[in-house]
Amino acid sequence: MNERMNEEMNERILTLVEEKKFGVLKEELIEIMAVDIAEIFDDLDKKQSVIVFRLLTKDQAADVFSYLSSEQRRAIVEAIHETQLNEILEELFFDDKIDFLEEMPANVVKRILKSSTEEERKLINQFLKYPEDSAGSLMTIEYIDLRKEMSVKEALAYIKANGVDKETIYICYVLDEKRKLEGLVSLRKLVLLDEKLLISDIMTEEFIATHTLDDQEEIAALFKKYDLLTLPVVDREERLVGIITIDDIMDVVDRENTEDFQKMAAMEPSEEEYLESNAFALARRRIPWLMLLMVSATFTEGIIGRFENVLQAVAILAASIPMLMDTAGNAGSQSSTLIIRGMALGEIELKDYIKVFWSEFKVSIIVGVALGFINFIRMMIFVRAGLGFAITVSVTLVVTIMMAKMVGGTLPILAKKLKLDPAIMAGPMITTIVDALALIVYFNIASTLLGL
Amino acid sequence: MNERMNEEMNERILTLVEEKKFGVLKEELIEIMAVDIAEIFDDLDKKQSVIVFRLLTKDQAADVFSYLSSEQRRAIVEAIHETQLNEILEELFFDDKIDFLEEMPANVVKRILKSSTEEERKLINQFLKYPEDSAGSLMTIEYIDLRKEMSVKEALAYIKANGVDKETIYICYVLDEKRKLEGLVSLRKLVLLDEKLLISDIMTEEFIATHTLDDQEEIAALFKKYDLLTLPVVDREERLVGIITIDDIMDVVDRENTEDFQKMAAMEPSEEEYLESNAFALARRRIPWLMLLMVSATFTEGIIGRFENVLQAVAILAASIPMLMDTAGNAGSQSSTLIIRGMALGEIELKDYIKVFWSEFKVSIIVGVALGFINFIRMMIFVRAGLGFAITVSVTLVVTIMMAKMVGGTLPILAKKLKLDPAIMAGPMITTIVDALALIVYFNIASTLLGL
CATH class of the missing domain: 3.10.580.10 (CBS-domain)
Known part of the structure; x- marks a missing residue:
């Protein structure tokens, strides 16, 4: 069974649903693994979902149910009889049952609790109270x-x-x-x-x-x-x-990594799947950090404002600002990403602060000089810039890359020291900080070298 | 057993090593799990490692050996007798044995192959040929x-x-x-x-x-x-x-995620741990992408160069360039990160192209308008900018955020369509592309609105 065979099977099933050949469909479904059946549901509408679900055997129904998305489960819960719902719930492992109850509306939960035994009701209520990311919320009670x-x-x-x-x-x-x-x-x-x-x-x-x-x-x-x-x-x-x-831990690893990816791209993390989220929910998670970073950029405006006279004298200086800022930002992100990831995997600890600093210092010299040199060649040959201008930009590049790597390498560790999540000290934050530094260095070097 | 207890145990063992109380040490080691003993080796020098390793029981030795880093294994292989090495290798599962052989120098591999049976030698040679990231390189042969x-x-x-x-x-x-x-x-x-x-x-x-x-x-x-x-x-x-x-798959998941993090921060991926890499190895993986992105930024120089007269007339326009570029870059990274991650987890597929585009379009309007509005307030009140300037920047912001999100949301899918790794279409690349777009929009709006 590989992905291609899966797709072919999906299509065959979808055709059967559309042609309403439910007898054949029922036979075919028996041969298919629950998780694969659940995947077919992604391509069914609400009405079709309920029809296909009713064709499943008792055992299959519970298994498939445990793999469905929260939205799909709701659609089915609304459509099936209470007895069938209770049968499904009985088949579910306790951790899946709790997960299910957590995402259902209050009236459904009440109905289910009502039909549970006193003892089970107590247990369910206790499990529902465990915090979302805790061991309690992951565990099940079916053990030997x-x-x-x-x-x-x-x-x-x-x-x-x-x-x-x-x-x-x-x-x-x-x-x-x-x-x-x-x-x-x-x-x-x-x-x-x-x-x-x-x-x-x-x-x-x-x-x-x-x-x-x-x-x-x-x-x-x-x-x-x-x-x-x-x-x-x-x-x-x-x-x-x-x-x-x-199996639950595999999911945790995915969720934790997704959370890190999202934080590192300046978003509020969320467990909801992209395609299942609405535009307002997506926007709400993106605006706060964008706003904060935008307002922080007021500093860079102030810096350029202060050097307005330099710019007025040599307007072409502005031309290199984007390149300098991007390169500094990228250089800083490289360092911060490596350190954040190393800390997430437990390879880098707080006590390694000095080692990281020293390592980034050495790397930044190599990277800075290499890029500064290439940039000098580039500007002299392709941009046909004046010697003074080319030197100004290249020297700025070396200095800002070095600063960017030191900042990018050490801020995540500092964040952890302050009990913050190191992941917030990723690309976007580092870029904002490093941009301001890059501009200060640039205008100062320009003023000195070009005698402005 | 928790992390704190682990640290206490580590310290006790280190003290015993330093005080050369090998009798007591041997007794204590028997009680400790192999993976925890391996962790202690991180704090030992080469000579101490060999001493402690010799104190382990036969069974422990093989287990601990399988958890050591490649460098530590080499130190031990150099120091122990061939008979002991063969004993250890016999205890190792076949996949661990292959991993070990892969990282040893050729002369050690030769020595080991020599002392293997004809049949095993053939098998080892066959397994050594499987590509690094393939099923063959992960599998073992000890099954029922x-x-x-x-x-x-x-x-x-x-x-x-x-x-x-x-x-x-x-x-x-x-x-x-x-x-x-x-x-x-x-x-x-x-x-x-x-x-x-x-x-x-x-x-x-x-x-x-x-x-x-x-x-x-x-x-x-x-x-x-x-x-x-x-x-x-x-x-x-x-x-x-x-x-x-x-257990091997858990490691694969970590490695694959690390690879994505590194690619998304514009680095050549590497499996080597940060603290075990030397500065040149680290720099070599960072320079190529930085260089490529730096050279791409030549476009932005060209754009600003073309609008030099506009800048000469209103130099203060330059002040907002960093803020506009950063915000556009961040907005684009948010989108591309969500899409890249969704594709890595199989939640978003090529066929969802239109859905993603439409979703990003809606989100970008909400985010763009929210940020444009806040920016207008910010510039009028705090920067005390002129009305025309504030409007220019705010409108640019709305337009560039919208463009950034469309570009960030769709380029990763396009990359996958072209059989490239979507992870390269992350923050750094998106920022470089979006910066150029932002500048063009900015100067055009400025020329029109400010009548330059």
Whole structure:
């Protein structure tokens, strides 16, 4: 199965929907994986979605449902009977159920809570309260719990009896009578080792755990560092309250990276998909930073204003301002991007401040001199500029590239030191700061060299 | 175990190394996870690394070795005996072994190949030939292969006998006598279902597979979409040649994102860690794009040169050039970043071109008008500019923001259409293009409105 085959299948299904051949369609859908069916829904309108959804088998319906977008789910919830909705919800893993409830309107949530048992209602309410980016909001409660007195054989029998509706059985959790987490046992060990051994003999007591309120970015880092498939979540008394599985962490990694990309491009981050956002929502996330950066640019106006007499004397000086500013901005962005990314991956830490500064200093000399030299040649040959003008611009270029790289390399670290997100010290912010510096250097060098 | 505890442990170990208390150190190391020991090596010098490495147990040594950086591995390979090296290599999974061989100098590789069996030597040579970003370079060969005639009970017995040195046993592969992949069986099913069932009854025949030369980015997308733990790799005859496990995919996701961040900041991407790169290597990756963008800026010089008379008449016009250019550049980067990211995650496709264009058009009107209005107020009140000048700048702002967003939103899609990486159409490139447009608009509006 590859992308092309997927597209062909999509088209075949769409044709069947349009030709209303629902009998054939039902047969075909049985052969298709849930996530691929969910993808077909992207090309269906609301009415068609409901029709196709009704053609799914019970098991498929819940699976497909868990892959649909929030908008699509709403359309389906509105159209299906309460009994069918309850059947679907029963099939969902607890973390998917909570995600679903979080995005539904209050009346739907109420209806669902009403038809839940007292115990489940309490649990749902507790889970709905975990902050959005916390371990609590990622975890699920379908795990295998073992006792350390069990033998491997007993444990396997217990798993066989209780494993069907667990999200994973590959890592099992050994709890004491107060549900305190004592150790982990992998199914790998249970299957490979002698069945007469006791769980207490084979369980790992040195394990990684996280707390309900820990941040998802830190949790993703743990998964990467320790090559985890699941991570137990414990409360303050070290009692197991849930587990996080790697499939959810893959999504976290994507979301965290998207957030960084957006912040680094001077936007308020959002988890909504681009094509699903309306124009006002998109604009609202872009205006604040643009505004702030625009107002900051008032400084550059002031600087040019102060050197108006220089410009009046040699108006052509203005011609190189865009090139100088762009190059300085780009040079600074390169440095800040590398440092921000290095910090996000844990490769660069606060204590590396001096190392980064020194490294950027060396790099900036090499880059600055190389570009200054090329620019001098360029201006003499292609622009046919005067020698004084060419030297002014080239020297400014060397100095501003050096400044830009020092600023770009160190501001993200400073931001982190001040407990700000380093990602805000990316291209746009660095460019605004570096532009002002570049102009000051430019006019000062021009005044001196050209004797203005 | 959290980060703070890790740091405390690191310090304790470092103290033991410095005080040369090797007996105690050896005891302490037994309790520490391999990846955490590897982290301690970052703070050790070459000589200390070798000492600590010699204190590890046989099993630990191989594990720790697989987590070390390429530089650290070399130091250790130079210092340890051939027999110990061979022991370590035997313990490594095949994919880690290949990674290791790839980074070692030719004489070390030769030595290792010499002491391998004929069969293994052939296999190693074959694996070393797979391109860097391909499925072949990610896969390992330690998997469980089953026959469809086996019963569940026989399969479990087979796994018990052969599973110890497999990278994973959670997904098993059903092969025919020609090693053609016929289906998958999860250990979950084997443990949960009746042991009298046959593998052919329970195996999944609808599975996702990849080919040895497929690109790692596409493979990562498959893991995300289908929530996979492992992915089989087959050759052209559909024979199983290896498997890819999710821990390696987590690294791929990080690497691919880093590559995008670097490209979007106008750098040649590199996998080397910042702090491990020397200044020349860092500079070499930054100069080409800076140079290209600098030379492109020659256009802006030409534009300003053409309007020299306008500038001569009203030199203060130059004062707003930086603000206009920065705002246009930022507005364009916002759009291009969203689109590039959306395409990287598969949320936006080529066929969405019109949708994106229309969406950016609407957003750009909202953002443009909002910023133009604020700028007008700002210039009238704080800059005390003349009405004509304030109107000129504000109108230019609206027009350039609109252009910037259309350009930023559509060029990444166009790049993809032309089979280029959309990531090159990010901030720096968009800024350079949009700057030229902004200047043309500015001077034309100024000439008209101010009657120059």
